[in-house]
Ligand SMILES: [Zn+2]
């Protein structure tokens with residue numbers, strides 16, 4: 001029963017972290033694939049770092065650079081250049097470099113996020129980036145010290161602070177292992193394991209082809225739990241999904257391709 005409670009706490013903390021990153025930061029702030037309601041946008045901007053340890057502007061900037069330079073030498077975390085294990089530390093170094101670049105107003109970084117009308121969070125401006133980590137460590141100790149439930153405390157801490165591992169899973173598997181539905185200039189892949197573990201984020205090939213789609217899955221066998229969260233949060237009036245930019249269904253796309261092929265062959269004739 002105790003281990004079941006630990007698993008429940010881990011999953012709840014992991015879900016809180018994942019909702020903030022995949023829905024609010026990624027699909028909301030970075031790509032505008034969903035429009036956050038004003039209060040929800042403020043919540044992400046001001047409290048996101050306390051849930052995740054990650055700066056919303058810093059994260060969005062690094063992520064947009066990943067899309068702009070995907071799998072080239074300028075990509076912040078490409079397994080093609082860093083290797084699978086190299087991404088684990090490479091992504092942390094790139095994130096730190098992004099925050100420094102934004103703080104110094106370096107155009108290479110600021111031009112990526114000109115539309116984001118808020119600064120990097122004060123904990124990064126004041127160079128006390130570790131405060132969110134200490135907060136969660138404090139909560140874990142409050143759980144563990146009086147009760148002796150250290151496993152429960154660890155489940156909480158590693159669930160809520162799971163972003164380095166989540167990021168590593170997506171950034172490596174999603175750019176090195178798996179099939180491709182679309183021809184893209186990068187090496188993006190669709191990895192089912194990464195998608196199940198990180199709420200649809202493993203469908204990097206679909207996502208790089210249709211970056212402004214709130215839905216990352218394409219084939220019927222692909223499941224994007226993150227899009228499920230978006231649908232739920234839309235019902236709860238937290239956000240609105242941009243339906244104009246949704247990834248097309250395979251049927252629709254094959255119709256378009258058939259029509260394109262017919263036009264091309266008619267032109268060639
Ligand atoms: Zn990618």
Ligand SMILES: [Zn+2]
Pocket residue numbers: 026030031063067207211
């Ligand atoms: Zn993206």
